[in-house]
Amino acid sequence: MxxxxxxxxxxxxxxxxxxxxxxxxxxxxxxxxxxxxxxxxxxxxxxxxxxxxxxxxxxxxxxxxxxxxxxxxxxxxxxxxxxxxxxxxxxxxxxxxxxxxxxxxxxxxxxxxxxxxxxxxxxxxxxxxxxxxxxxxxxxxxxxxxxxxxxxxxxxxxxxxxxxxxxxVMYDALLHNIKIARRNSKILEKLSLKPKEYLLATVHRAENTDNRRNLERIVEAFVESGEFIVFPAHPRTQKYLKAYGLIGKIKSVGNVMLIPPVGYLDMLVLEENAGKILTDSGGVQKEAYFLKVPCITLREKTEWVETVEDGWNILVGADKEEILKAIKEFEPNGETYTYKFxxxxxxxxxxxxxxxxxxx
Ligand code: UD1
Ligand code: UDP
CATH class of the missing domain: 3.40.50.2000 (Glycogen Phosphorylase B;)
Structure with missing residues (x-):
């Protein structure tokens, strides 16, 4: 065969x-x-x-x-x-x-x-x-x-x-690699991060990058949240952040650490140790759920409805006020955890x- x-x-x-x-x-x-x-x-x-x-x-x-x-x-x-x-x-x-x-x-x-x-x-x-x-x-x-x-x-x-x-299969991949990641990744030391003292963000979907208003609102929410946010940016996002003149805004405040995309092992460690995850990625929503990290999804809809039903994920779109509210208030109750993957x-x-x- x-x-x-x-x-x-x-x-x-x-x-x-x-x-x-x-x-x-x-x-x-x-x-x-x-x-x-x-x-x-x-x-x-x-x-x-x-x-x-x-x-x-x-x-x-x-x-x-x-x-x-x-x-x-x-x-x-x-x-x-x-x-x-x-x-x-x-x-x-x-x-x-x-x-x-x-x-x-x-x-x-x-x-x-x-x-x-x-x-x-x-x-x-x-x-x-x-x-x-x-x-x-x-x-x-x-x-x-x-x-x-x-x-x-x-x-x-x-x-x-x-x-x-x-x-x-992403659950298989995570189970296989999480211990390797914990052992080998030096990303927390490299970025001087302490577990649970930062948020992690990824943005790359077309609805949030090609749409200037949406990317502006997301960046404004990150900057105004006052939280320390690590933001490994997809090349598509880097391109639009530059095109929309948003890099200056991010740099002027200093609470958002914009970095190039990271490898999978570093990503798993960044996810596991984040206080909360902000993302429009499909895979990252699931990994947040697998690792029991609260997830704020920068989309109106998700295909991974289980993560929302179980209370670990909240959909906020690119609405600045909703993002800020979720960063401040969203907490899963921590008890519901139905393995559906x-x-x-x-x-x-x-x-x-x-x-x-x-x-x-
Ligand atoms: C694609 C998928 C998306 C998936 C994502 C995973 C489609 C329609 N979209 O989106 O579902 O979530 O991959 O990451 O297939 N670029 C680079 N270097 C690269 C790759 C891309 O600079 O190595 C830049 C280019 O400017 C390119 C842009 O990113 O035009 C978008 O890349 P593309 O592969 O078209 O879509 P993604 O946004 O990566
Ligand atoms: N990922 C990674 N480094 C990053 C961002 C994401 O290794 O800087 C991993 C993440 O852990 C997940 C996968 O990439 O396993 C998700 O891919 P992406 O967000 O690009 O696409 P989507 O899942 O939205 O299609």
């Missing part, structure tokens, strides 16, 4: 690491195809190094661009690879343009598609991720759902065949299901 894995963006490197390890254990042949959607060292290579992911077999070098350009270039280049490799199956992760391009290239060549993190919905079609998820799910043969909510979402759209509740063996289950089906 031969699998072609298509990845390209930061969260996909993290998601693929535990699954690829299982493929190797099971002796399944995996071809790794990197679209090149993320290419800076700290968005890309650092994850391969820290998570011991082997070199991709193909690096397609697509890079940045508009949705049409980026997805189109990926589609062309992935098609060439798949035509050459003749894999039995294509595996895609999450909801980025690399996910959609991989799924589309495969299905047009009549190659089966497996989607890890299937069934997630924010029900907000203005988000590019929502379009990528819905389209990918509807052409997938294997839909590996991380949560029961995800399974229900798929059923509601009439997708029943090929749906498996496996748990979340599997048992840390999602990757094992996924590989077992694929391995058994193809052995028949």
């Amino acid at each position: 031969k699998i072609a894995t298509i990845v390209g963006a930061r969260p996909q490197f993290i998601k693929m690491a535990p699954v690829s390890r299982e493929f190797e254990k099971a002796g399944i042949d995996e071809v790794i195809v990197h679209t090149g959607q993320h290419y800076d060292y700290e968005m890309n290579r650092v994850f391969f190094e820290q998570l011991n992911i082997r070199e991709p077999d193909y690096y397609l070098g697509v890079g940045s661009g508009t949705h049409g350009y980026q997805t189109g270039e990926m589609l062309k280049r992935i098609e060439e690879v798949l035509t050459r490799e003749k894999s039995d199956l294509v595996l895609v992760y999450g909801d980025t343009n690399s996910t959609l391009a991989g799924a589309l290239a495969a299905v047009k060549l009549h190659i089966k598609v497996a989607h890890v993190e299937a069934g997630l919905r924010s029900f907000d079609k203005r988000m590019p991720e929502e379009i990528n998820r819905v389209l990918t799910d509807h052409v997938s043969d294997y839909l590996f759902a991380p949560t029961e909510t995800a399974v229900k979402n798929l059923h509601n759209e009439g997708i029943k065949k090929g749906v498996y509740l496996t748990g979340d 599997g048992d840390g063996k999602a990757s094992e289950k996924i590989v077992k299901i694929l391995g058994e089906d193809y052995a028949l």
